[in-house]
Amino acid sequence: MGSSVFKAVIPAAGLGTRFLPATKSIPKEMLPIVDKPAIQYVVEEAIRAGLSDVLLITGRNKGALEDHFDRAIELEATLENRGDVEKLAAVKQITELGKIHYVRQGDPLGLGHAVLTAANHVGYETFVVLLGDDLIAEQDNLLGEMLDVHKKFGGSVIALMEVPDSQVSLYGIASVKKTDSPNIVEILDLVEKPNVENAPSNFAIIGRYVLDPAIFKVLEKTQAGRGGEIQLTDAIRELAVNEKLGGPVHGVIFSGRRYDTGDRVSYLKTVVELASERADIGGEFTMWLKNFVGNLNGKR
Ligand code: UTP
Numbered sequence: 001m002g003s004s005v006f007k008a009v010i011p012a013a014g015l016g017t018r019f020l021p022a023t024k025s026i027p028k029e030m031l032p033i034v035d036k037p038a039i040q041y042v043v044e045e046a047i048r049a050g051l052s053d054v055l056l057i058t059g060r061n062k063g064a065l066e067d068h069f070d071r072a073i074e075l076e077a078t079l080e081n082r083g084d085v086e087k088l089a090a091v092k093q094i095t096e097l098g099k100i101h102y103v104r105q106g107d108p109l110g111l112g113h114a115v116l117t118a119a120n121h122v123g124y125e126t127f128v129v130l131l132g133d134d135l136i137a138e139q140d141n142l143l144g145e146m147l148d149v150h151k152k153f154g155g156s157v158i159a160l161m162e163v164p165d166s167q168v169s170l171y172g173i174a175s176v177k178k179t180d181s182p183n184i185v186e187i188l189d190l191v192e193k194p195n196v197e198n199a200p201s202n203f204a205i206i207g208r209y210v211l212d213p214a215i216f217k218v219l220e221k222t223q224a225g226r227g228g229e230i231q232l233t234d235a236i237r238e239l240a241v242n243e244k245l246g247g248p249v250h251g252v253i254f255s256g257r258r259y260d261t262g263d264r265v266s267y268l269k270t271v272v273e274l275a276s277e278r279a280d281i282g283g284e285f286t287m288w289l290k291n292f293v294g295n296l297n298g299k300r
Pocket of ligand 1: 012013014016017018019029057105107108109110111113114131132262
């Protein structure tokens, strides 16, 4: 039986300050991973999971995002005239991915605020949030697993990844209770970017969420938290500690490949890893890379 969840919300309205000056006039979600912007990987993942209605939350730089998913008639005509069938197919495929809607966040007041701007579009349905700068490897069906957990338990489902102590202060961290399945936990509490001494576990929240629509009522009342931003983690915590609001919150512990493209070093690792796996350029790139790394020995 398929899932009854069809709507995906992809926030892409953050300022991307870690990537300035590149992100002065383009959203960080448009930065290319080899030859495809990060956001396209995320939209493709949503469509693969059966989420046929995609809402992008955009900000002041919405032009590039909308243009990317729109037809490019002149470009298509030029490629057609040149007989460049492969590139033409790649360009057309983007516009045929699914129905994409847009809403503007206005002020980037935080991820929680971005999700709240989706309330009218989503209505009273369970929906999925995918962060526009967080990539999950195509081979890993994380969203499919999360939707299965939602079907079994109802309520909301978040994705967790075990991180070393040195990284807990970069993430929302969960206090969890085991269930019968080794990779599914019940969420008891959440804390946004704690110091390692105060962290309840090493389970960090990553950028995929299945959310009960009760989250919107909670977000309306959520005050700015850590960093002066309205935090999605704070609102999900409300759902977790007060099950009556919108059902339980569960976590799927993910051990596959995930890439944070909003951070410079992580972005570079993503590009190198995915480039080395590409059928078209991987061989040549990997050969160069091995040579380059060989020459690095002894430096630094
Ligand atoms: P981040 O915290 O990674 O994005 O948000 P940021 O604030 O743009 O990054 P830096 O720290 O300044 O470099 C995670 C996701 O949430 C979106 C971002 O676009 C990103 O996809 N986001 C964040 C919004 O849509 N609106 C916001 O107000 C904040």
